Amino acid sequence: MTHHQHSGPAIVTRGLTRHFTSRKQTVEAVQGLDLEIGQGELVAFLGPNGAGKSTTLRMLTTLIPPTSGSASVAGHDVVTGQRDVRHAIGFVGQGNGAGHRQLGRDELVSQGRAHGLSRADAHRRAAQLVEDLDLAAVADRKVSSLSGGQRRRLDIAMGLVHLPRVLFLDEPSTGLDPQNRANLQQLIQRLHAESGSTVVLTTHYLEEADALAGRVIVVDHGRVIADDTAARLKSGLGDLVRLGFGSAADAARAAARLERVPDSRVDVDETSVDLRVKDGSTLVGEVLADLAADGVPPTRVEVARPTLDDVFLDLTGRSLREAQSTESPTDESTRTESEVAA
């Protein structure tokens, strides 16, 4: 199937907002997103549970309408051009449910047929995907018998059947073990590189956003709080040089000395001193020599490169991992009711 190629950005949102009402309470799931994503970008939405990532994806894939604001995907408005958007995109949601008695290959063919491919084209396309995505071992088994990792690979192939220009993946590697997660990430990178499609995925794995995406959009409470390459987000923070001392008095003296390091931030916690500074790994030799000369040599030294979690902590005052475990998602049973209208 061919689509006319539009020349603007793959995705544009203006004040994109979605509220839900459940039990008379309003949840502001997405609050005024203004985004532009270029054709061919690989973008990760990163944020804790409930940040609004899935809701954003569901609006961009036309599954639910925005409460206000607008969005266009592949040049089509998600509300007025819903059909065109659907033709242009692929969407792999969170878990497609098991229990299919079909073979993986047949499921790919059905999916192609559902997207309007002829029987012959659907078969040809399924065969091609099986080859490209190394799915031979998966394609000729019943879908219900596949492991989680195999199932996710098949899901991704399903999202690609009709050569979408924009592919959305909602938490593609959730629930997979590290090995399968690494395989899946390689697969996503390869298909992005080979197809030139725009790929937008959501994740709460910092490592995944870091390793995979050219651009990381950090969302929290329905808003974008940072938007850049992982490398630039992290380099803004500087390295962490953590020094341990024999006593709190030594730590305080060392901290006073370290305050003089230009463009740095110093935090003291009892016998430990944290120095945040660009190029900490290069500076550490000098720092140690200075402290030794002042008679307060540290007893312990660690240098850490910042992680995306440090970025999140810096931006929100909370660790992404903490935000993850403390904010429980709302009761599932209330979600379906308010979705019926959509």
Ligand SMILES: Nc1ncnc2c1ncn2[C@@H]1O[C@H](COP(=O)(O)OP(=O)(O)OP(=O)(O)O)[C@@H](O)[C@H]1O
């Ligand atoms: N249909 C719905 N009815 C009521 N509230 C909803 C509905 N869908 C989402 N929400 C709420 O909107 C907020 C954002 O949810 P969303 O699923 O978009 O977050 P998320 O960032 O994708 O989180 P997760 O990582 O858990 O998927 C949450 O508070 C959620 O409970």
